[in-house]
Amino acid sequence: xxxxxxxxxxxxxxxxxxxxxxxxxxxxxxxxxxxxxxxxxxxxxxxxxxxxxxxxxxxxxxxxxxxxxxxxxxxxxxxxxxxxxxxxxxxxxxxxxxxxxxxxxxxxxxxxxxxxxx
Amino acid sequence: xxxxxxxxxxxxxxxxxxxxxxxxxxxxxxxxxxxxxxxxxxxxxxxxxxxxxxxxxxxxxxxxxxxxxxxxxxxxxxxxxxxxxxxxxxxxxxxxxxxxxxxxxxxxxxxxxxxxxx
Numbered sequence: 291x292x293x294x295x296x297x298x299x300x301x302x303x304x305x306x307x308x309x310x311x312x313x314x315x316x317x318x319x320x321x322x323x324x325x326x327x328x329x330x331x332x333x334x335x336x337x338x339x340x341x342x343x344x345x346x347x348x349x350x351x352x353x354x355x356x357x358x359x360x361x362x363x364x365x366x367x368x369x370x371x372x373x374x375x376x377x378x379x380x381x382x383x384x385x386x387x388x389x390x391x392x393x394x395x396x397x398x399x400x401x402x403x404x405x406x407x408x
Numbered sequence: 409x410x411x412x413x414x415x416x417x418x419x420x421x422x423x424x425x426x427x428x429x430x431x432x433x434x435x436x437x438x439x440x441x442x443x444x445x446x447x448x449x450x451x452x453x454x455x456x457x458x459x460x461x462x463x464x465x466x467x468x469x470x471x472x473x474x475x476x477x478x479x480x481x482x483x484x485x486x487x488x489x490x491x492x493x494x495x496x497x498x499x500x501x502x503x504x505x506x507x508x509x510x511x512x513x514x515x516x517x518x519x520x521x522x523x524x525x526x
Contacts, residue, residue, distance in 0.1 A: 295426045302424035318497040376491040382436040
């Protein structure tokens with residue numbers, strides 16, 4: 291079991307390549323054999339297998355041999371991990387903006403009531 | 409302006425490093441100077457500047473010099489882009505599972521009504 295930070299390293303690293311993202315996009319629509327995955331990629335099978343190995347090491351994809359066919363599918367755990375990390379940052383950033391907005395509103399209200407008083 | 413795929417490459421690549429994620433985590437709580445960013449990292453200022461350059465190139469962070477201080481802040485656009493890509497994949501995967509669940513339910517119902525008929 292990878293620790294949280296190492297798991298994020300591998301997931302983001304795996305997603306930083308357009309071929310591997312295309313493979314995940316295909317697998318999000320359903321399981322596929324390696325040949326199915328390779329078919330739209332204009333790439334040799336060994337090259338596809340290398341990308342698959344990176345995706346498997348990151349936990350984004352898992353594969354199993356059924357008979358003679360290696361079938362791949364998305365493993366949603368690592369995808370959720372990466373999504374949650376980004377989401378947490380964005381939420382934090384937005385909450386900060388909200389607080390800043392509230393604070394500016396308070397200043398405006400104060401300014402207006404001071405104006406009335408003078 | 410980067411194209412969509414190149415922008416995702418850079419964003420995920422930038423997030424694939426624990427130091428850069430720590431910098432984004434810090435900046436999600438509010439803008440900071442480079443010295444503030446460097447302070448908890450036990451790293452030389454030039455090393456921090458290099459990580460900052462990667463974050464800036466990816467569009468995740470922007471910085472501006474105010475007087476003599478280089479102040480950095482999160483740029484939410486690239487973060488949203490990366491989040492949306494992952495979210496789209498997860499949604500697609502979940503919709504597929506839902507459809508599969510519905511289909512299995514139909515089979516069960518059919519099986520039950522066939523059972524009653526026989």
